[in-house]
Amino acid sequence: MPRYLISFNEGAMDHIPAEDWPDVGKASHAVVEEAVNASVWVFGAGLERQQASIVATDGTVTDGPYPETREVVGGFAVVDVATREDALAWAAKVAASCRCAQDVRELMPDPETDEMIRQAASRGRRPDGV
Numbered sequence: 744m745p746r747y748l749i750s751f752n753e754g755a756m757d758h759i760p761a762e763d764w765p766d767v768g769k770a771s772h773a774v775v776e777e778a779v780n781a782s783v784w785v786f787g788a789g790l791e792r793q794q795a796s797i798v799a800t801d802g803t804v805t806d807g808p809y810p811e812t813r814e815v816v817g818g819f820a821v822v823d824v825a826t827r828e829d830a831l832a833w834a835a836k837v838a839a840s841c842r843c844a845q846d847v848r849e850l851m852p853d854p855e856t857d858e859m860i861r862q863a864a865s866r867g868r869r870p871d872g873v
Contacts, residue, residue, distance in 0.1 A: 746785060746823045746850040747830035753792060753817035755843035763842075770840035778822060778833060787820030821850070 759767055778784035795815070797807035818841070822833050827849065834845040 744823050744825050745827075745830075745852065746821055747827070747833075748819055748821055748846075748848045748850055749787075749830065749834045749837050750816050750819040750846050750848075751841065751843050752846075753790070753815040755817055756841060759842055767840065767842060771837070774833075774836045774840045775820075777836070778820075783822045783824050783829075783833065785821035785823050787818070789818035790816060792817075 756767070775784060775787065795807040797805045799805070820833075820837060822830060824830050824833065827847075830847050830849070834847045838845045
């Protein structure tokens with residue numbers, strides 16, 4: 744099945760009053776739980792507000808993002824669903840719970856990496872090495 748990235752930009756949730764954050768957290772975790780129970784959840788997280796580090800191909804590290812970058816990802820989820828319509832339906836749930844619009848993009852398939860993960864799982868190892 745294709746995987747989709749559901750994401751929102753940093754600052755997209757800045758309009759939410761501090762007193763509403765507990766409710767947003769509960770609603771967001773309810774969507775995650777629903778996705779986990781539906782076996783479509785792959786991974787997701789909010790990103791800390793910090794300047795990114797850019798690592799060049801030669802290993803040089805500089806501060807980022809590049810000046811021409813206008814938007815920075817603030818949080819994301821990856822879902823493994825049958826169709827784009829399914830991804831859009833999950834994005835609608837995320838948008839409602841997070842109270843902000845979501846960007847939806849299909850991830851490029853990588854059967855070779857998928858096979859590596861399957862082999863690691865069959866040896867009792869998770870993809871993160873644990």
